[in-house]
Every structure is written in C-alpha cells, then in structure tokens.
Amino acid sequence: MKDTFIPAVAFDKLPPEKTAGKFPMGVLFKKEGVPEYCETYYGMAERVRKQKEGRS
Amino acid sequence: MAFNYDQYIRGGKLPHIWCPGCTYGIVFKSLLRVVDTLKLNRDDIALVSGIGCASRLPGYVDFNTLHTTHGRALGFATGIKMAKPDKHVLVVSGDGDATAIGGNHFIHACRRNIDITVLVFNNFIYGMTGDSTPRRPRPATWPPRCRTATWTRPSTSRNWRRARGASFVARGTAYHAAGLDRLIIDAIQHKGLSVVEIINACPTTHGRRNKFKTPRTCSYG
Numbered sequence: 001m002k003d004t005f006i007p008a009v010a011f012d013k014l015p016p017e018k019t020a021g022k023f024p025m026g027v028l029f030k031k032e033g034v035p036e037y038c039e040t041y042y043g044m045a046e047r048v049r050k051q052k053e054g055r056s
Numbered sequence: 057m058a059f060n061y062d063q064y065i066r067g068g069k070l071p072h073i074w075c076p077g078c079t080y081g082i083v084f085k086s087l088l089r090v091v092d093t094l095k096l097n098r099d100d101i102a103l104v105s106g107i108g109c110a111s112r113l114p115g116y117v118d119f120n121t122l123h124t125t126h127g128r129a130l131g132f133a134t135g136i137k138m139a140k141p142d143k144h145v146l147v148v149s150g151d152g153d154a155t156a157i158g159g160n161h162f163i164h165a166c167r168r169n170i171d172i173t174v175l176v177f178n179n180f181i182y183g184m185t186g187d188s189t190p191r192r193p194r195p196a197t198w199p200p201r202c203r204t205a206t207w208t209r210p211s212t213s214r215n216w217r218r219a220r221g222a223s224f225v226a227r228g229t230a231y232h233a234a235g236l237d238r239l240i241i242d243a244i245q246h247k248g249l250s251v252v253e254i255i256n257a258c259p260t261t262h263g264r265r266n267k268f269k270t271p272r273t274c275s276y277g
Contacts, residue, residue, distance in 0.1 A: 005229060005255070023255075026235070027226045027242060034223040036248050037170035038141040 064088045064098065069116050074109060077259035077271040079230035080177060084113055086233055087146075087175070090240045091119075101144045104133040106158060108150040109184045109258075110177035126185075127158030130165045133172050144244060145171070151178040151253075152185075166222040169248040175240065176251060179258035180274070224250035230257065231272070 004022055006014070011024035065088075074080045091101065101119040105111035107126035114121035120143075124132045129147045137145045147154075154162055154176045165172060224246040228236040236254065243250035257263070259271040268274050 005232075008227075023227065025227050025229065025232070027224070027239065029222070029225040030242075030246070031223045032247070034169045034221075034248050037168035038137055041138070042141070 059089060059092070061085060061088050064091065064117055064119075066116055066118050072116055073112055075258075075260040077257065077263075078109070078179075079256040079271070080110060080113070082230040082233055083175070083177060083236065083254050083256065084116070086236045086240060087113075087148075088117070089237055090244065093237070094241060094244060096144055096244075100142070101146065102133070102136045102140070103146050103148065104129045104136065105148045106150075106153040107185070108153045108182065109179070110148050110150040110175075111153060113148045127153050127156070128161060129153065130158060130161035130172070130174065134161075134165060134168075134170055137170055137172055141171070145173070146244070147172060147174045149174065149176055150182070151176055151180070152182045165249050166251075169221070169223050171247055172249055173240070173243045173246075174249070174251045175243075176253045177256050178253050179256040179262060181258050181262040183258045183261045222251050223248040225253075226251070227253045227255070229255040231255075 005025040006019075006022055008024040008026040008028050011019060011022070072081070091098070098119045102122065103114040103117060103119045104122045104124060105114045106124055106129035111123060111129070114123055122129075122132055122136070129149050133145050133147045136143065149158065154174065162174075165174070224243060226239045226243060228239045230236070236252075239252050243252045257271045257274040259268070259274055262268070263271060263274040266274075
C-alpha cells in the first residue's frame, strides 16, 4: 500500500517507468476563479430582469 | 476527549448494511469529523446519493438527505443547489454510480462548475448491484486476469479534470483517514465543483471473487 499511493507532488516528479501501476494521492488539481454555475445563473437572471424593467 | 459521532447519527437506522471489512465506515466517520471541524449547521447540509453501498450513507446521518436513483445523484443535487444556493450540497456516490451510470451528470456538473462536493467511494466494483466491471484502473499488484478489473481504457481522476473541467480534484484513501479529513475540508471550502475520489476496500464481493487474501489487497496492493 505504501508503495502504491504516492503524494501527488512526488508523483509528478517521478519518471513514467516508476509511476506505472501507482496512483497519486492528495489534491490532484485545483483551479480558483472559475465561474460558478449558480452565481452565473442568478447574475444572468438579474441582468435580464433589469433589462425588462428598463424597457417597461 | 473522544469525538462524539452520535450527535450526527440517526440511531434508529442502525445497524448499517456495510459488510465486515468494508472501509466505508471510515469515510463515514471522516465526513462527520469534517462537518464538526467546519462547524457546519446540519440543517444547512444537503447530502444526496444514488444507488449502491456508498449511497446508503445518507440514511444514517441527521442532515437533510436524499437517496435517489442510480447514477442520478448529481442531477438531484444540481436541482437542490439551484433552489437553495446557500446550502452545502454534498454527494456521496460509488465509482460506478458517479462515473459510469452517472457519467453524463458527472460530465455536466464538472462543466458547469456548480458548487457541489462529490465524494466518489471507489471500491473498484459494483459491490451491491453484483460484480459488474467498473471503470477504474487496477493497481499493479492485482492479477492480470482479475475478474473485476476493467479491460478497456480506465477512467481516472486525472482525466476527469482534463476532459470534464472539474475545478478541484483530489484522491484519498480510507487507509489514510487523517489526510482524508483534510481533503474533504479543502473540497467543501472550494468554490465550484469539487471531487474527492476515495479508495476503499470491498473484501466481501470484490475480494472474495478475486481470491484476494486480505482486505488491504483488494484496493491497495
């Protein structure tokens, strides 16, 4: 088990022959600042509502 | 003082259905510790699941819970998050439920980056629904003719994020419980879709049918 799971940071530095059949463990990927769906949706709904109010 | 798990458990629902040697209980306790650490109000949590061994978890906890249809947990969870964006929406799902039967919902949840935390319990098998081939790769120590290992190209956490655009992907194991707490905390605090794959052991179905000698070899080699 100890040899099968390797911390992701160490895993990325190993050559492919040493990572065959092994798995990285920990945070594999993280990206901040990607638009979140609900915020985008409710933001859009608010914009549309204001546009409609402006027309009437 | 020992952590008091009882405060979060629906005692009337016990005993649980998990087999002896199954590691889901470890993850279950990890989730309860995380909720306590983050001081989340149980009324502000919606815990959603599909079908399978992992998906029985919401029945045992005293949160807002929803046990849905096979592979559709993320669809229901998306609806809850849209209606109640202030709630913490968590999904617990098996590897087959999340990435095979529920693959379509999974793809679109990742693409939308909706603020849901998905805990994928990976035991390398459809344990409850009967020994079907999963979509996950096998550890190198498993025998080449392993009955329950996929022979097609596997689906891995890394290609989930490459292909599907999830903004947080992590992997932990039930055998590294302290580290798992930290990963789940990071996932819940992340704004957007967060996926934590948790490697588990299924000695009863997976281990027995493949003649693995110990629970540990079922998943860890």
